[in-house]
Amino acid sequence: MIWELDFIILTLVIFSGIAAITVQDLLSAAILFGAYSFMMCLLWAIMGAVDVAFTEATVGAGVSTVFFVAAVFHTTRNSKD
Amino acid sequence: MGVELFTDIASKYNYLGVVILVMIGLYAMIAKNNLVKKIIGMNIFQTAIILFYVSTAAKRGATIPIIQHGHNGHGHEVIHAAEYINPLPHVLMLTAIVVSVATLGVALALAVKIYHQYGTLEEDEIRGRLRNR
Amino acid sequence: MRIIGLLIVIAFGSLLRYGVFFFPEWGDPASPPSLHVSPHYIEEAITETAVPNLVTAVLADYRGYDTMFETTVIFAAGLACFMLLRVLQRQVPECRLYRHIPTGITLRIEKGGKLPTESGSFERIDSNWVPHDLIIKSTSRFITPFLQIFALYVIAHGHHSPGGGFQGGVILGAAVIMYAISYDLRRSIQRIGEQATAVLGSSGVLIYAGTGALCMVLGAAFLDYGALAGLLGVDPVMARSHGILIVEIGVGIAVSAVMVWIYYNLSSAGRHDEGL
Numbered sequence: 001m002i003w004e005l006d007f008i009i010l011t012l013v014i015f016s017g018i019a020a021i022t023v024q025d026l027l028s029a030a031i032l033f034g035a036y037s038f039m040m041c042l043l044w045a046i047m048g049a050v051d052v053a054f055t056e057a058t059v060g061a062g063v064s065t066v067f068f069v070a071a072v073f074h075t076t077r078n079s080k081d
Numbered sequence: 082m083g084v085e086l087f088t089d090i091a092s093k094y095n096y097l098g099v100v101i102l103v104m105i106g107l108y109a110m111i112a113k114n115n116l117v118k119k120i121i122g123m124n125i126f127q128t129a130i131i132l133f134y135v136s137t138a139a140k141r142g143a144t145i146p147i148i149q150h151g152h153n154g155h156g157h158e159v160i161h162a163a164e165y166i167n168p169l170p171h172v173l174m175l176t177a178i179v180v181s182v183a184t185l186g187v188a189l190a191l192a193v194k195i196y197h198q199y200g201t202l203e204e205d206e207i208r209g210r211l212r213n214r
Numbered sequence: 215m216r217i218i219g220l221l222i223v224i225a226f227g228s229l230l231r232y233g234v235f236f237f238p239e240w241g242d243p244a245s246p247p248s249l250h251v252s253p254h255y256i257e258e259a260i261t262e263t264a265v266p267n268l269v270t271a272v273l274a275d276y277r278g279y280d281t282m283f284e285t286t287v288i289f290a291a292g293l294a295c296f297m298l299l300r301v302l303q304r305q306v307p308e309c310r311l312y313r314h315i316p317t318g319i320t321l322r323i324e325k326g327g328k329l330p331t332e333s334g335s336f337e338r339i340d341s342n343w344v345p346h347d348l349i350i351k352s353t354s355r356f357i358t359p360f361l362q363i364f365a366l367y368v369i370a371h372g373h374h375s376p377g378g379g380f381q382g383g384v385i386l387g388a389a390v391i392m393y394a395i396s397y398d399l400r401r402s403i404q405r406i407g408e409q410a411t412a413v414l415g416s417s418g419v420l421i422y423a424g425t426g427a428l429c430m431v432l433g434a435a436f437l438d439y440g441a442l443a444g445l446l447g448v449d450p451v452m453a454r455s456h457g458i459l460i461v462e463i464g465v466g467i468a469v470s471a472v473m474v475w476i477y478y479n480l481s482s483a484g485r486h487d488e489g490l
Contacts, residue, residue, distance in 0.1 A: 001139065001241070010098045017102055017125050021109040026117050033121050040128050048145050048166045049135045050376040051269040052174050058384040059182050060128070063473055066391060070481040070490055071189040072117065075196040079115040080203055089235060096234045104227045112219030140248065141241035146268040147375070148260050160260070162253035163243045168268040169252045172277055175269070176284045179380060179469075183291030186476040190298045193483055 006046055013039045026072045026079055034065035095136045102129035116192045116202045120185065127181040131174045138170040146171065263454045265373045273378065274458040278437045281461070282422050285468050289415050292472035296412075299484035313339050340398070340488040347396075354396035361389040369466045373455065379465030386466065387473030399482055399489025408486070411475040418468025422461055429457075 016039060020032040037060030045053035090097065106129060109122025146168040148160065192202065199207050238245040255272055265271040273281055312321045315335055323329060330336040369382030394402035426437040434441035439457025440450040448456070481489045 001141070007094065010095070014098065014101055014105070017105050020121055020125070021105065021113060021118055026115070029118065029121060033124065036125070037128070040132065043132065044135050047135055047139045048143070049138065049171050049174075050145050050147075051267075051378065051381075052131070052135055052171050052178070054376050054381050055175055055178050055384075056128075058381055058388065059178055062388050063384060063391070063477075064124075064182055064185055066395075066477065067186060067189055067480055068117075068121075070477070071193055073481070073490055074193050074483045075117070075202055079118065081114050081118075093234055093237060093240055095240055096237060097231065100227060100230045100234060103230070104223045107226070108219050108223045111222065112216045136240065137245070137247050139241050140243045143243070145376075146256070148266040148268065160257045162248070162256045165256050165268065167248045167252045168255060168272055170247060171269050172272045175273060175380065176280055179284050179288055183288045186291050186480065187294045187298070189480060190295045193480070194298055197483070
């Protein structure tokens with residue numbers, strides 16, 4: 001458990017979380033959400049939860065992002081806020 | 082009082098990160114107009130809670146919860162509970178991740194259906210069109 | 215709405231920050247989550263179930279009832295997506311796009327026109343088709359067998375390394391989704407149809423619940439794998455290990471089928487016509 005690495009990745013997680021809900025383009029929000037999921041997976045791997053990190057890497061950064069992009073593809077891409 | 086607060090923040094910064102993420106998710110679900118942004122906020126909330134449970138399972142100086150040298154035979158050495166990270170919150174969080182992806186699929190299906198019916202994803206426009214039916 | 219949202223967030227944030235003050239020290243081995251049942255799981259799991267991966271042992275054996283309902287929840291989510299979105303098309307389709315392969319000319323056939331047969335010279339394309347797809351097709355064709363073998367490896371080695379039924383099932387579903395994205399949704403539906411995914415999803419849940427019912431028929435409690443010792447011909451400890459493997463296979467089948475099913479319904483908005 002290296003606390004410097006933990007701290008840096010926690011900061012990256014918070015920044016990508018704020019960015020994912022702030023951008024106006026919905027496709028960029030979906031991709032940023034994929035990056036947020038992957039940073040969370042790294043955080044859990046650092047804390048020793050290897051099964052949980054494996055599951056989040058496949059589900060969050062893989063299948064979940066594909067579902068978001070598919071949904072944005074069938075609705076609209078821009079949003080007002 | 083000031084020194085006590087500072088050592089408290091420095092030793093529990095993980096939990097404070099969880100509080101910040103939970104508040105980001107809650108704000109996105111309440112204050113954003115777009116439906117897809119609300120769904121993203123719901124997922125941020127869920128993964129922040131999973132981070133909270135996983136960080137309560139960590140132990141200083143312990144290794145990952147797979148018994149070492151357990152491949153041949155049934156493990157003949159005595160195992161101490163303080164050497165391995167607590168596996169019980171990991172099990173509960175695996176179920177939580179599965180449930181979150183299931184909820185995400187259904188929520189996105191609902192959003193696509195609403196777009197086909199009303200032509201927009203913004204909440205105030207949908208409310209206006211509901212009122213003027 | 216934003217002001218109200220900000221006020222609520224600040225109020226609850228400060229309440230939670232005040233609550234964090236009373237938490238035990240981070241990483242303490244004597245904190246309450248690590249005390250009552252958890253040392254029993256860590257110390258006795260390998261002598262009782264012969265599975266080194268503690269998370270798999272607790273997930274599929276000690277807390278197997280929760281995992282059965284988790285599999286049911288994910289099947290219910292696939293069913294809900296199907297019920298919400300699926301539109302069966304009976305009427306004449308609107309304009310379709312066809313491409314003549316030898317010359318590269320694109321035809322656009324309006325409603326009521328005569329559609330060319332799908333032979334070697336004509337292929338049907340989506341409305342968002344781009345011509346430069348050779349790299350994507352070749353790479354996905356190369357990667358897919360390794361991806362599927364890795365998925366089966368993760369399911370089968372859930373006892374000794376991080377992994378298990380759920381992770382392997384998602385990777386297997388992702389391999390099919392990759393084929394559907396890089397080629398065509400219609401080609402993927404031809405190979406693994408919608409009926410096959412629905413039947414596989416429900417049969418995964420059936421394998422899990424059926425194992426539990428089999429244990430009850432043989433005389434023990436529901437999902438007590440020690441009762442399978444007579445059926446499999448091993449001692450009760452190894453019977454529990456084999457029971458965990460059977461149950462993980464059921465979970466893997468169900469999860470992969472449901473991921474593909476949700477993707478089919480979500481990427482074509484229920485029409486199963488054109489994809490991403």
